[in-house]
Amino acid sequence: KRKYKKLGLKVAIKVGRNRVKAKGELKLPDSDVSNADIVVATYEGIDFLLRNGNSNALSNLGVVLIDEIHMIDDEDRGTRLNGLIKRIKNLYPQTQIIGLSATVKNPQFLANEFNMKLVEYPDRPVPLERHLVYMRNESSKRHLMAKLAKKEFNTKSKKGYRGQTIIFTNSRRKTHKIANFLQEKHINAAAYHAGLSYYKKEKIEKDFDRARLSVVVTTAALAAGVDFPASQVIFDSLVMGNKWINPNEFSQMLGRAGRPSYHDRGIVYLLPEVGNDFSGESEESKALELLESNSEDVYIEYDEESSYEQILADISSTSIKNMDELNKFYKDIDVPISLEIAISEMKELGLISDDFKITKYGRATSVSFLSIDDAEFIRTALDDWDYLINYVRLSPMYKKREKYDKLLVKVIAMALDLELFENAYLSSVIHNQIANALKIKFSTRLFAESTLDIISSGEALDKLDSKFQDALIRLQSDFLKCNCQDRPFCRCLQLGISEVIIHERLKGKDPVDISNKLFRKYQIQVYPGDIFSWLDNFVKNLDAIKRIAKAFNRKNIERKTSYLIKKIENG
Structure with a gap:
């Protein structure tokens, strides 16, 4: 923004994240792109606009510059980037698309794939x-x-x-x-x-x-x-x-x-x-x-889940309006599914209508970047009170309580089932004491099987100083007093830590405070930046629940989810 303001150009940002207020973090709100000369965005930020049917917001799109286009080979984001480029080409046929990369071995493949002219500079400017x-x-x-x-x-x-x-x-x-x-x-x-x-x-x-x-x-x-x-x-x-x-x-x-x-x-x-x-x-x-070695060729590889997601996004963005257009669009894309069966299933699930239009449920699924399985999980859980009963029975936090807000807990449970917190580590002091005493190597990651096996054993506890013994005993008592057949390799510890983070946030605690509490009480190292990122994703999952609840007119869940979003965002 600062760089181009001097030229009198309006710059908008579209990244779709950083909504959580926290110490030391940048809260980056999206800005209006419709009147901007330049839009700086993540792939997902632009795709959100398109999936939401708002392609008119970029009606005068002249040039799209895609940095790191080799990300098309990425296991997590590759098919989404490919789908986005294809949708842009379909919705804005006059737009020039430029892809940049310093590490693609087969640039001609990408040039052919997106009908680009290859400009190649093979020499490294610095030896x-x-x-x-x-x-x-x-x-x-x-x-x-x-x-x-x-x-x-x-x-x-x-x-x-x-x-x-x-x-x-x-x-x-x-x-x-x-x-x-x-x-x-x-x-x-x-x-x-x-x-x-x-x-x-x-x-x-x-x-x-x-x-x-x-x-x-x-x-x-x-x-x-x-x-x-x-x-x-x-x-x-x-x-x-x-x-x-x-x-x-x-x-x-x-x-x-x-x-x-x-x-x-x-x-x-x-x-x-x-x-x-x-x-x-x-x-x-x-x-x-x-x-x-040399750089390897990059390829675009779809699996069944990503194929369904991209087809739904194509319809939601109005890039595709009928079966003939869909067949033409995917003529050169190798997808491991039958397009006819995929469309039939989407109609049956109520994601699209018989006349190839996106439904409220389909739009909610697509703009939330959900897999169809995750969307169906949310849809069925909306009215399933047995889901809440089963969750509470296994929950380290709620199975000990007689009273709780059932609707609140249900929404939290649904969001946690979409993504639990992962980046927790055993403190270096405990890890070193156990590793040196038992003369073994094991992961520092708290939820790794090797770590779970060791911290739940009496032999490991005996090797620790009393202060650290108490911390591990508290960890076991609070989160691993379960009857799961695969204990300690069940998800109870990960679920329990995730619940603690959410409930500390609902009390108004900052990621730094939550990190300090987990370290003091359990000798668990959790970085504040990881808590912040996960809370940001948790809000996105709450957005998805809210959208699907709204699509099916479940106003009570929609209201409760809105309340939770504000609490998590503002602390």
């Missing part, structure tokens, strides 16, 4: 050095990182910029461990991950940009979103989540080293640890494999 150093252990690796980071920061480019480093590792906890180690070596370093608040992340970005930081330590999962002007990239780990990084991800991360307007060259270090295995493969062999 890239790649180094492979085998490490004996974690300690030697940390010391080498410190040495490399110091050396790079003390090197200035011909353009007068200091060298700065991004270190990629495989967990949030390790980002803090590595950053703390570097700080002890008098290196200005910061951990950077999705669990931090918006303002903390923004401060780190500004400090790095002004060379007040020489190192940022981040997770591989954030590689696509990290845009620091670094000259050096160091790989502490080649794992992302629970899998090896793939050649496309590796290429994306390599690309962070060396900026044309800053640096003379980029430099990359891979530091595999000898003897470190994952999924039956050594880190040394994986490092060599990645260094010898």
Whole structure:
């Protein structure tokens, strides 16, 4: 907005999130796009407009610029991006579409797919050095990182910029461990991950940009979103989540080293640890494999669930108006379903009418970005009071209570069944005490099976200091006193933690306060940024429930959901 305001251009933002009020977070309301010269949006922000039948809001659409178009290969968002581009081409046939990517191996495929002209620049503007150093252990690796980071920061480019480093590792906890180690070596370093608040992340970005930081330590999962002007990239780990990084991800991360307007060259270090295995493969062999690899071809792959969602979105956006148009639209899209059967099922479920028009229920489903299974779950739960009884019977919070607001609990239960909170971790002190005492490696993630198995065993409890024993006993007592056959691998602990977060928010607590309470009471590490993001998604799920309740004229549930939305948003 600031950049284009000087040119007298109106800029609108359409992102469709950040409605929760919280300390250190940016509340970013959507703005009116109808009178804007430029709209900056997420894929979902624009698709929401189209699915809602509001394509006229973008009636004078001249150019659509799609950054990171290789995301079309993404497991979660790929088919949605493909569907959005196809809908834009159908609704705005005169609009120019430009796709940008630095990591697509088969750009001609994408150019053909969307009828674009390929403009290819094969040369890298900044030369890239790649180094492979085998490490004996974690300690030697940390010391080498410190040495490399110091050396790079003390090197200035011909353009007068200091060298700065991004270190990629495989967990949030390790980002803090590595950053703390570097700080002890008098290196200005910061951990950077999705669990931090918006303002903390923004401060780190500004400090790095002004060379007040020489190192940022981040997770591989954030590689696509990290845009620091670094000259050096160091790989502490080649794992992302629970899998090896793939050649496309590796290429994306390599690309962070060396900026044309800053640096003379980029430099990359891979530091595999000898003897470190994952999924039956050594880190040394994986490092060599990645260094010898090229980016992989990107492909658009639909499964049954995404096919139904996209067909419904096409009809909801009025991009498709009859069966002939649907067959023509999907002629070159490989979907694993029969289009005729899909339409017949949607009519039977009341998502579309016999004359190919979207119904209120279908529109509510589509603009909420729900799968049809999730929409049907909400629809059937609206009038199913046995659903509430079954939920309360298993709920760590409500099975202990005699009185509660049944309608409120039902709406909360429905939203929780759509998405439970996931990003909880055992405190580092408890994890280290158990790992050292039992001489085993296990996940720091609270809901991982290895963690659940260990924290529910008497042997692990015996190895802890009394203070930490009390915390784990409280955890078991509050959330794992269930009769589930698969206890402790049932969902009761995850459900219980999710309920605590919601009810603390309903009491007006901020994500920072909720995080502190979970740590004090249970020795659980939960980042405020993760609580904020999950509450934001919780509000979206409440929106979906409200829309479907409205479609079926369930005013009592609609009113109760509206009340909950305001409480969660405002605290």
